[in-house]
Amino acid sequence: MSIKEESQPEGVGGTSAGSEAPTLFLRKATGLVRGWSVRDAIIYACLSTNIITLGIYEFSFNSFIPKGQLLTAVLISGVWVSFLVIAYTGLIVTIPRAGGDYVWQSRILGGPVGFVFATTGWWFILWLWAPIYGTVLNVELFQPVLWTIGAKGAATYFGTHNGTMTICVITIALAGYFVSLGMGGYAKLQKWCFYAGMVGFATVVVLLLAFSHGSFVNSVNLEAHKYFGISNAFGSTTAAAGKIGYAAPAFGLNAFGASMLLVPMLMFYLLWPNWGSTLYGEVRGASDFKRVFTGMFAGLWLTVLLSVIFLLLMLKTFGWSFYNDANAVYWAGKATIPIWPYPMMLAAWLVHNSAFQVILLLVMSLWFFGWVGTLFLSSTRVIFAAAFDRVLPDAAAAVSEKRKVPMYSLYLMLLPAVALSAVYSYWVKFATYTLDATLVIAVTYLISAFAVVILPWRKPELWAASAASKFKLFGIPIVPVAGLATMALVIYNLVEWLKNSAFGVNNKGSLVFMAILYVLSIVVYVAARAIRKHQGIDLGLINKEIPVE
């Protein structure tokens, strides 16, 4: 029944370990769990900062910052986001609650702040992520597979407005279905998707290492002709880039200033290592900080490593100019290859066998299927938490008796997502607001980072009891400092997003769209407060602390 905290910090009863005297004793009691597997946490962090579905897609916009170096920007972003990992580790080990930002902000900054920034960042903006997920599914699976199997009509359909809408609805239905299934079954699927997806990635690496640039040029010309009837696809792509005046920068680790401008773009995929981190167990020690940190940090840097490998292989086999030219002409609407030049499809072309190509595309799509199920997961949590706090009607947290499905919360996620998908599908300009989806969550992070900075002063006893307060550098606690660095990261990105038109954020429609989300959230909170007051319920009581003495 006695253990040493250092030897078994999660606090499961056992025999005293080692020759040193025990530092605590546990009796048999509920909830004394061991720490979760760090390997699992790495997998989820890596899937959240998804190199295939988000990273490669966002790399294709490199031409919008013509002098920026992706390699440099990826490394800068990795280092900077590492501070976010430290800041969030501090929050997770200090207030280890599944509600995440909603709970932290409500507890440290007050209920209204928590509600506004959690609903906008973890619920409303996910409506926009739905069509973005759909777009990724289209360009990375539907389009390449349908063209490869010769289903030209279907492929063309999915390239139309109606086709985009259809695929958005498929994505939303899929994500909704996974929510209704619960995470139990999906988590297993997720893990297998990750392992199989890594096998797919390794296959691509082997292909790109085994074949020369010359072979790649021949393959592109051969397969593009086979599927699209295009002659000299490689040469015509390069020529098209020249016609639009685009010249890819030489590959390297230089151009720091220009590469900094790519950072706000790369946040689209690297800002999410903290997406699923929670901590359970009530006897917490310093090792919990290391475990939580390691899960997110290693997941983030695994993604960075995969990104670096990917970029180096683009340089070696695709040729840096062709890789960037193909993306630049696609986004300029001047491409000879009529679909997005998905690098995995181009790599698969190195093997002149359609069946192999389809199989590889299907395997790589597991990066999508292991990721799509979490689209609405955070939304469910926020809706339930807000309903239990009586801000939303009680029905929002109702679960159907028969099937155990959170029907109303699903409606609150799915229906607006379908509506926004329609706007996304039929109003082309709206699709350029993609980075709004990152910006709104980044604002939520900013508020949480602020919360962790002021935590030692705002909740001194909670902070003193936290393992996070024990980690210091030159006598200064590193977590609040990391919170400042995170604030700097988000503020830098916000300034660039709002200042630089290359990101598609700082136009009237985009700003109005985001303003609507914040106004909607405030209106819901103010209305709830008034309605509950009329019912004799004071929402102000929810987080008011009972005096101790």
Next chain:
Amino acid sequence: MRIFFATDIHGSEVCWRKFLNSAAFYKADLVILGGDLTGKVLVPIVVGPGYFEVTLSGQTHHLETEEEVRNIESQIRNRGFYPTRISAEELAALNEEDGSIDKRFTTEMIHTLDRWLDMADTKLNAGDIPCFLNGGNDDTFEIDHVIESAPHISFTEGKIVELDGFYLASMGYTNPTPWNTFREESEEDLAVRIEHLASQVPDMGVTIFNFHAPPYNTGLDDAPALDENLRPKHGGAVMEPVGSKAVRDAIVTHQPMLSLHGHIHESKGVRKMGRTLAMNPGSVYTDGVLQGAVIDLNEKKKKVTRYILVNG
């Protein structure tokens, strides 16, 4: 009538103090603590010649003054742990086999409970504010007679208590857990225990179940899914229902007005089950925050008129 219900404070002294102040704070007519009062952890403070040494959260503190020791004892108590001053020789002699650890644990637990009950006498105005406590699965049976002997607190375990026209039926037992705790039994035995209790209730329309175990698969009983080594599965991302089927069946069958639960700290929530409003305010006692439910009852309408879950 307004009641304040909290649960699962697990030895946290700051939460106990808040509980005692909750009636005044929320203007409640009575307060109920739904079990699992006692702590899970004993922290030895080694007494040496002219110094004290204690390890907390992996950090060893070398203390020299009585004030420093009292300060750290207060920190330990606020986390729900029991500090115990002990010599290095005594510490080395403690072992599981001869029961000396259990004995020490029980001593500190009872000592703390005595102190808490003394505090309650003052804070609850010597019985002016009715206060009801019952056991939870993590509470050893030694606490029962200690609470029962408190002059101004009612120990409700296994009893029906009348509260100004309402009836409170309390039970701290739960369905089996992986930790083989003190008050747990099979679903079949639990059903018998509940039926025995329910059969004594004059009117279910004005009855409050105060059952520590939440009803199965209601969203009030979701805990991290654990593997055979008690590690959360899939990075803690997967929750699974672990509540009691017997409790669920009893609620569905008897349809009390209100059903109060605890036990699963992560599963704060409210669920309507037929006419019954079931709730679990959850627990974050390790943060020093007292989660609870403020509930207004209307005797004439035989219903809950208002409720709010709070983080006090």
